[in-house]
Amino acid sequence: QTSITEGMKQEGFSARFIDELVMATIRVNYGQSVDIPYFVGSISVAGALPGLWAVEGGNKRVPEGLIKTAKVNLIPGEVSKITLEHSEDQPKFLLQYQSKDLNHNQMITEQKEYDIVVVATPLNEGMSDITFTNFTTPLPKIEGRFHRTVATFVQGKLNAEKFGIHSPKDIPSVILTVSTDILFNSIDTHTPVTIPEGYTPPGPDSEDAVWKVFSQRPLADSEIGQLFTVVKHSQVVDWLAYPHYTSPSHLGSFILHDGLYYVNNIEWAASAMEMSAIGGRNV
Numbered sequence: 001q002t003s004i005t006e007g008m009k010q011e012g013f014s015a016r017f018i019d020e021l022v023m024a025t026i027r028v029n030y031g032q033s034v035d036i037p038y039f040v041g042s043i044s045v046a047g048a049l050p051g052l053w054a055v056e057g058g059n060k061r062v063p064e065g066l067i068k069t070a071k072v073n074l075i076p077g078e079v080s081k082i083t084l085e086h087s088e089d090q091p092k093f094l095l096q097y098q099s100k101d102l103n104h105n106q107m108i109t110e111q112k113e114y115d116i117v118v119v120a121t122p123l124n125e126g127m128s129d130i131t132f133t134n135f136t137t138p139l140p141k142i143e144g145r146f147h148r149t150v151a152t153f154v155q156g157k158l159n160a161e162k163f164g165i166h167s168p169k170d171i172p173s174v175i176l177t178v179s180t181d182i183l184f185n186s187i188d189t190h191t192p193v194t195i196p197e198g199y200t201p202p203g204p205d206s207e208d209a210v211w212k213v214f215s216q217r218p219l220a221d222s223e224i225g226q227l228f229t230v231v232k233h234s235q236v237v238d239w240l241a242y243p244h245y246t247s248p249s250h251l252g253s254f255i256l257h258d259g260l261y262y263v264n265n266i267e268w269a270a271s272a273m274e275m276s277a278i279g280g281r282n283v
Contacts, residue, residue: 001248004041005034021048024176028186028214030271031149036245040270058193059273075099077110082117084134084257091259093117118261118283122146127240139260140253144268146240152213153190153237157230158204168205183223185214207232242271254282 002010004026008018022045023034029044030036036044055061067074077099085092093114101108121128123142132139160168163175174188190212191201202208207230213219218238224231245268252265266279 002038003035003247004038004044007038007041020178021045023178024048024186027177028188030242030245031147031185031214031216032245033180035247037247037249040245040249043270043272043275054193056194062273075112079130080109081131081133082119082260084132084136085113090115091257093260116259116261118263119256120263120280122264122267123262135257137257139256142252142262142265143250145244147242147244148216149185149239149241150215150218151237151239152215152219152224153235154211154213154224154228154231155208155233156211156228157207157209158187158211159227159229160205162226169203171204173204183215183219184227185216187211187213187227243267254279 004022005018008022009015013022018034022041025044025048026032026034026036026041029047030040034041075097077097079095079097081096083094083096085094093116094111095114095117096109096111098107098109100106119130121130123130124144124146125142127146157168158171160166160171163171165171174186176186177184188211189201189204190210192199202210211228213224213227218236224234249268251268252262254262254265256262261283263276263279263282266275266282269275
């Protein structure tokens with residue numbers, strides 16, 4: 001329940017180590033500060049260590065592989081309502097969802113009954129359109145809000161002079177920050193999730209390099225112009241990426257009702273793909 005700052009001070013780490021190295025990892029990984037809880041802060045620091053793995057083709061291949069291995073019946077639809085249906089032995093759940101009718105190229109509403117339901121999407125306020133009906137007792141309240149992160153992808157040439165770099169060849173592949181007053185959280189070169197055979201990434205001093213800029217808000221064209229001398233192409237992804245962490249933290253229940261489970265509460269301990277796997281094991 002303590003913050004990463006207090007926890008690492010108790011372990012003997014210096015204030016400079018925390019304010020610089022630890023702060024830099026948290027700014028890039030969670031867009032927040034060293035006030036976040038000790039556990040999630042430790043995961044952020046672990047992400048700075050060498051020897052990390054990446055998934056060829058992107059992280060989406062992990063759930064795709066799990067679905068294929070489990071040989072499940074995947075229904076590509078969006079659930080809008082979960083209704084509790086009482087029975088003598090155990091509760092059952094009627095799911096209402098919208099799916100696309102490929103024959104008529106239109107959305108249709110369907111229903112299907114299940115014995116157990118696992119919710120694997122955030123139910124925090126403003127994050128879900130799923131409604132729960134016919135429950136005789138209120139479901140546990142889902143607390144907390146998500147933190148906004150804006151990712152701006154730029155193909156172009158970084159402005160070396162902006163960062164006090166005299167030679168473009170000395171441009172680093174990663175620029176981190178330790179202050180919340182700076183325009184961006186981090187800037188680093190971005191490589192494809194699928195790397196073709198024989199691929200050679202352009203160097204940081206190349207106009208063809210692709211950069212990922214994390215910030216707290218969308219950047220104006222003039223601000224991007226401060227960071228780059230050449231912009232060939234840019235794309236913005238503005239999303240609620242992970243929980244906004246506070247100390248002390250809270251971790252809600254994984255059981256919403258008998259037979260109804262909620263795995264996303266694990267994110268309030270720490271948000272990472274590995275943590276999502278742990279959340280799935282709780283069912």
